[in-house]
Amino acid sequence: MALKVYNTLNRKKEEFVPIKDNHVNFYVCGPTVYDYFHIGNARPLIMFDVFRRYLEYRGYDVNYIVNITDIDDKIINRAEKEGVNFKVIARKFTDAFFDGAKKLGVMPATVHPRATDNIDGMLELVKKLIDKSHAYEVDGNVYFDISSFPGYGKLSGRDIEQMQSGARINVDERKNNPLDFALWKSAKPGEPSWDSPWGPGRPGWHIECSVMSMKHGNKTLDIHAGGQDLIFPHHENEIAQSEAANGVPFSKYWLHNGFLDIEGEKMSKSLGNFLTVKDILTKYDPIVIRIFFLLKHYRSPIDFSEERIKEAKAALDRLRNAYHKIEYVLNAADAEFTHDENSDNQIEAYKKGIEDAMDDDFNTARAMGHFFDIAKGINSLDEHDKNAFSYINAAKQIFDTLGTKVFGLTFDTQKKTDDLSNDLMNIIIEIRQNARAEKNWGLADLVRNRLQEIGIVLEDHTGGTSWKYI
């Protein structure tokens, strides 16, 4: 089955065909580093990371670009408030972004370009737009003239005239048209600035993405992605300035993720429900956050709450328990298993189910359902049945490849355990088994309870006792 993606440009699912062979230029709008990134920012970060991994799993050569916007009004405002250079703010929250992303299991992009490293490219693009009469300069500011670009509004499905009638009153008087947007802003005294033909200034909000995607990707990207709120004006403006300059489509496919609410309400600082990833990770396993997002389709709205997270944790634990059984059986086995064709076929069917789900506009929620089916299959197996070998082995493969490499989930709850710890655990378990044999339940329970206090769970089976970290 061919991969299909929902393209915001046409509002339809389309077959995914890269522009050139199996090469994919995939650009995601990264953070503006003016604050710690929040749980809502984590959604595109995690979901598009999974899409990227799946494309690679499918054999595509993915050039994955996630920019850092490190110059912007919000950064300048914060720097002013704290009385530091804007670079201090940008550096601090760029570091926090990379740190959080790493903890969430997000793979580093092929390249993470920064806006401030690309000022020259932006100046060139602005010049080109002026030369082509798509932009005009007023008092050191350069604006894009949207009336010069007939396709304006095609991504967001907006009509220019209707937008003009509904435009806010507080528009910049210097613009020819209220909807024209800034490509270059003149600097006020004391503000960070770069020299330009129009005087000292800084780039407008949208220009950095156009420049960085062209530089590190192509004039026409295969995929451009971001949050739904970026459709207008950000992505609309990127299209206008890029296509006006290059005369070719800016991106073949546009992907947009749905919003996240907190307890049914929009997240905002004024409501006091603003949750940063940094804070959340002090409370929850990052992989729980990952599976929380994976359990729902990326384009739907998602609601974040304690209860949802508890459910996500329970779901993850179910998969981890199954994986724990896989390892327990494989380790305990004498490796005298016979081949079972039925199990092979069954597991092939699960694998195909997951791939079909992902091929259908990255339906991770459906894909996860198949993982639970596999978990059930593992849990139902008689661990002493030698015919179970191929099923268990194949299941492990699916967990390790699709589960870990594509979805970025970790199932192995065993921390890095050294030989000494393993030996000690075996001794403790042996002593407790002796106590149990003598029906010394007090001692047996004491051992189990004390271990639980330090995060180790003992599980008695008919054939012995296994242990794992919580």
Added chain:
RNA sequence: GGCGCCAUAGCCAAGUGGUAAGGCAGAGGUCUGCAAAACCUCCAUUCUUCGGUUCAAAUCCGAAUGGCGCCUCCA
């Protein structure tokens, strides 16, 4: 006012015109010294409502109702 999205069990959620995946919670049972984990059984004759198309609709069309988003910085 303009543009767009959504409505499936107690909760979350998938659903590709052919007769409702999965997870959580709950009830009963099995296993166990007790736990934990797991397994088995039960838990939507029905998909907000009303029309329509069709042999067949949760899926397509229309309308109503109820939520939500964007149009201003936002992932």
